[in-house]
Amino acid sequence: MENCNMHGEKMSLINELAQGRELARQLQIHLNVPSSSHGTRESLVQKIIVSYEKALSMLNSSSPASGGEQQLPTGHAAIRMIESPPPSLNGSPHSEDSDREFKDQDNKESSRKRKTLPRWTQQIRVTSGIGLEGPLDDGFSWRKYGQKDILGAKYPRGYYRCTYRNAQCCLATKQVQRSDEDPTVFEITYRGRHTCTQASTSTTSAHPPPPPPPPQNSMDIVDPQQNQQQPQDLLLAIPQGLTVVTEGLDAGDQELFPYNPLNHNYVGNFSPPFMGPATSGTQYFSASEQGFGGGSQGFQGVECEISEILSSSTSATNSPAALGFPFGQADQNLYPNFSFDGPGFFSS
DNA sequence: TGAATTTGACCAAA
DNA sequence: TTTGGTCAAATTCA
Numbered sequence: 622m623e624n625c626n627m628h629g630e631k632m633s634l635i636n637e638l639a640q641g642r643e644l645a646r647q648l649q650i651h652l653n654v655p656s657s658s659h660g661t662r663e664s665l666v667q668k669i670i671v672s673y674e675k676a677l678s679m680l681n682s683s684s685p686a687s688g689g690e691q692q693l694p695t696g697h698a699a700i701r702m703i704e705s706p707p708p709s710l711n712g713s714p715h716s717e718d719s720d721r722e723f724k725d726q727d728n729k730e731s732s733r734k735r736k737t738l739p740r741w742t743q744q745i746r747v748t749s750g751i752g753l754e755g756p757l758d759d760g761f762s763w764r765k766y767g768q769k770d771i772l773g774a775k776y777p778r779g780y781y782r783c784t785y786r787n788a789q790c791c792l793a794t795k796q797v798q799r800s801d802e803d804p805t806v807f808e809i810t811y812r813g814r815h816t817c818t819q820a821s822t823s824t825t826s827a828h829p830p831p832p833p834p835p836p837q838n839s840m841d842i843v844d845p846q847q848n849q850q851q852p853q854d855l856l857l858a859i860p861q862g863l864t865v866v867t868e869g870l871d872a873g874d875q876e877l878f879p880y881n882p883l884n885h886n887y888v889g890n891f892s893p894p895f896m897g898p899a900t901s902g903t904q905y906f907s908a909s910e911q912g913f914g915g916g917s918q919g920f921q922g923v924e925c926e927i928s929e930i931l932s933s934s935t936s937a938t939n940s941p942a943a944l945g946f947p948f949g950q951a952d953q954n955l956y957p958n959f960s961f962d963g964p965g966f967f968s969s
Numbered sequence: 970t971g972a973a974t975t976t977g978a979c980c981a982a983a
Numbered sequence: 984t985t986t987g988g989t990c991a992a993a994t995t996c997a
Binding site for chain 1: 989990
């Protein structure tokens with residue numbers, strides 16, 4: 622857990638700074654777009670300020686004379702995270718998330734706090750009835766820790782976290798919810814990034830640690846083979862030949878971070894959501910087995926190094942594009958979290 | 970018998 | 984006050 626803590630501090634700070642940079646870039650983009658509203662620009666400026674203030678306060682509180690705890694490395698155990706700024710400040714969800722998360726760890730007692738980690742959502746449509754036998758494996762081991770009825774939703778939402786959460790301090794979690802409108806569509810929201818090694822190793826040597834999937838992309842996996850199966854079954858049966866449709870995700874986030882340069886760096890050609898008009902974004906990727914397995918090593922390497930940062934920083938912003946995910950190229954890594962694991966989710 | 974899931978309760982955010 | 988997210992005891996599964 623120490624790792625987590627130290628990680629947390631560092632990450633928080635990095636996240637804030639990264640976010641600030643990101644916001645500045647966004648602002649830059651907006652400045653070049655005549656159509657961009659004043660309000661939007663102003664909002665960005667505000668966010669930038671808030672972001673930097675947070676970063677500064679982190680530095681002040683952790684590095685000071687106190688001597689010791691550097692927010693950075695090494696660890697010590699729990700250094701208390703700085704309190705997150707008042708929510709009112711708009712804080713970017715994103716940074717708050719990370720902070721919170723780590724804070725939770727520090728004060729484990731407060732683990733029940735609602736987290737808002739970086740997250741990205743994928744919508745998956747399962748139309749086929751493929752092998753029900755095996756749940757689609759995204760390369761990670763997930764453990765269901767809860768299920769809840771969501772207001773306004775017909776179906777309950779399932780909560781999963783990495784099996785290695787404790788063992789490796791992997792904070793990745795995901796939520797799976799079936800669409801009310803279209804039962805064949807499942808919305809999977811991932812949070813945090815996998816930091817565990819076992820997961821990737823165990824499942825597939827080929828699956829490297831996953832970078833957070835492209836945030837804001839929603840995907841539909843459609844099995845060519847049609848099918849009338851029950852959604853639940855479908856879930857379990859997500860096929861190997863998949864067609865993934867990505868669409869813009871969180872509207873809110875998108876607005877703010879329609880485009881995330883960071884991602885670009887890693888993913889060369891993922892098309893950012895903002896490229897298209899609002900709806901534009903739907904993209905179809907072919908995700909066959911191979912697809913997932915592929916591998917962009919280069920990307921992966923980089924990814925590994927920054928993944929953490931990205932996960933938190935981008936996620937918060939959710940700039941999904943960011944990690945772009947090269948689905949097409951198929952990199953499991955890139956798209957690791959793609960699974961429902963689960964028998965548990967709908968089964969009961 | 971150990972691991973995973975279920976489910977009601979708790980708690981913090983909104 | 985409501986709602987979403989997490990915990991943890993009980994239960995089920997392998």
